Amino acid sequence: MKNPIIVVGLGELGSVFARGFLRLGYPVQGAMRNQDLNVLAKDIPEPQAVLIAVGEADIATVLQTIPSAWQERIILLQNELLPRDWIAAKLPTPTVISVWFEKKKGMDSKVVIPSPIYGSQAKLVFDALGKLDLPAYIVDTEAELLYELIRKNLYILTTNIAGLEVGGNVHQLQTEHPQLLQDVAQDILEIQAYLSGQTQDADRLMTGLLEAFAGDPEHGCMGRSAPARLKRALSFADQANLEVATLRRIAQQRL
Template identity: 55%
Template sequence: MDKSIVLIGLGQLGRVFAGGLLRTGHTVVPVNRGDDMDIVAAKWPEPALVLVAVAEADLHSVLTNLPPTWKSRIGLLQNELLPRDWIGHKLVEPTVISVWFEKKTGMDAKALLPSPAFGPAAGRLVTALGALDLPARTLADAAALEWELVRKNLYILTSNIAGLVVGGDVGGLWNQHRDLAEAVAADVLDIQDWLTGREQDRLKLMQGLLEAFNADPLHACAGRTAPARLKRALQHADQAGLAVPTLRRIAAEKGNA
């Protein structure tokens, strides 16, 4: 069994996965920014997995330039990820994991919830994280994966965008500014419905959002990427012709309209 893993991107998350994969006996082949992927692919044409661990903003350029031999072996872990992202690059059945731990410089990785994974190499990623005492689980099917990705998007976008208004942490957001959180979440779910092409189960997703909030109520709401997330959300809303009044009000107030 081939145990070589190509890892594109060695940021905070990439290094966590590298550590877990090395602990579980894999050979990790790093690809750093500026490296020629075709040269690496000539030496490693058939790895067990090519895990793309770059930031959301860099994902599509990496996928556009993938060597052909790697396209059937891709793994993805970005936030704001949905099936349309890999379908648009003609990637079939990638391995996808929704990461529910955070890793900051100088700190150990901290899990909020078990990270769900689906796809051909899902078991490898779950085992690798388990070797680092980070909980993870495999999913039964693609429908479960889509739900988990939408839930993560709901969590990230709601906390970040509402956080632009009130700051603080997710516990305070929910307990002291619930009307704002629910209004932002409603707009976010309108966008997610359009991006997925289906009406999502909003009650279940809001329950999933609250589960994540309760897992770490002191988690900060708005990080440095929050303005960019709001901008992307409004771009999607404009493409879809969606009103999203709360997001537009926040953007106007914060000068992002």
């Protein structure tokens, strides 16, 4: 019998991955985000993998509670994720997927573009998504992983924060408000450079952003998390003494 896979956080995304793992023939053990994982680790000391599927607001707390026996088996999927998050928890490099499909209650998963995966459990994740007809691909280097994480952060933060000002969908943002798109994206890239400790190729990232726009042109810009994302971005900008004038203007008008 295959070793079980533990899924911490059984929301919409966690449930999608759990279904994929089950279709591969793995037993799946669910865990709530506030559950004592060390107690569970005594019963399951050697899981095949441990998927952390809690939201980004809870990820730092959960990573601090990972049992030592599980630390080489972690899979992460959060938005706004960067290496600093697992480094702060003194974890080795986990398997990471940048999720580019949307799953909401009562609807099927909606794909924007294929989801990149990196790490020792990448094939497991790739195969699980394949069982659900969700496109993905494996990247080979930590440098490429960092690009993919920043590309997703750029997409989420730019669309959400610009959406606070103009609403609409990503096609409208690109075609009707190109200067706002450029200005918000530039501010976000400055913050991402500070958080990652590296300056990425801005042209490549903008091309990657527009590729995602083309994948789902009607994707709404402003999710319910947009105000919190803007506040969090500005807190990082304050730490780094960044001007980010466009973000500050939107905050002054909308928060």
